[in-house]
Amino acid sequence: MAHGEDEAPSIAHKVFTFKDTKNPEESLSVSIPEVLDPQYGMYVWPSAVVLAQYLWTCRGELRGKTVLELGAGVGLPGVVAASCGAAVILSDSSDKPSCLQNCRRSCDANGLQEVALVGLTWGEVSPDLVLLPRLDIILGSDVFYDPQDFEDVIVTVVFLLRKNPEAQFWTTYQLRSADWSIESLLHRYKLNCVKVELEQFGADGCELAGSTLPGKHSIQMMIITQRTESGHR
Numbered sequence: 001m002a003h004g005e006d007e008a009p010s011i012a013h014k015v016f017t018f019k020d021t022k023n024p025e026e027s028l029s030v031s032i033p034e035v036l037d038p039q040y041g042m043y044v045w046p047s048a049v050v051l052a053q054y055l056w057t058c059r060g061e062l063r064g065k066t067v068l069e070l071g072a073g074v075g076l077p078g079v080v081a082a083s084c085g086a087a088v089i090l091s092d093s094s095d096k097p098s099c100l101q102n103c104r105r106s107c108d109a110n111g112l113q114e115v116a117l118v119g120l121t122w123g124e125v126s127p128d129l130v131l132l133p134r135l136d137i138i139l140g141s142d143v144f145y146d147p148q149d150f151e152d153v154i155v156t157v158v159f160l161l162r163k164n165p166e167a168q169f170w171t172t173y174q175l176r177s178a179d180w181s182i183e184s185l186l187h188r189y190k191l192n193c194v195k196v197e198l199e200q201f202g203a204d205g206c207e208l209a210g211s212t213l214p215g216k217h218s219i220q221m222m223i224i225t226q227r228t229e230s231g232h233r
Helices: 046-057 076-083 097-109 147-163 183-188
Strands: 011-019 027-035 066-070 087-092 116-119 137-141 168-174 191-196 219-226
Touching (some): 046 137, 147 168
Parallel strands (some): 137 168
Antiparallel strands (some): 191 219
16 A cells, blocks of 8 residues: 555664674674565565675775665665765665655665765666766666566666776676576676675575575676676776
8 A cells, every 4th residue: 555645654674784704793783774665675675685795795895985776775785885984876766756765764774874865767878877976886686676677777787887897786686587587688788797606705594684584585696897898807
């Protein structure tokens, strides 16, 4: 049921605590407000926890970097990146202001007022997309959810990588069908893809960051970059 204009959404805060297995005293806890709403982006998905775990593992590389999260939803990966010292921009579809509003709630819940929000619609080269600052890392958790959106996502990523040739697209996605693949799109748009095994960053368990996610869902992680003339980065 959609919320009426005067009806406050029902919000539950979920806390995720990321720890360093080699140094148990080093940890990061973030609070993410989830809204009981039928829109996809209003709660933390399994892929987001895996990507956030990767960011936590790579936290030493994030300080001072500029990071854009696509399809942020409630923004867990972006919030973790910002908490680790990155300059973060959270984005979601320009026609879903409620998702952007929840991104702001997530930032406020973690004292991250400096995080920017922008409405970006996949596949559209909008003024907001063109005016983005120089990027180092692009994030996307489960942006490859609906096959109808796959090419639009890739088109947006390609635009950003061409504008930022040294940038990387870090993405996680949930395996839902063996018939769904972005391999042909990667080839068509001349992109390189490296799969990152979950055990490399401690994300191969069923429960991460003190949560019940990702559960038994099959999650994969990839790093996508622009292919150079030699075929390599």
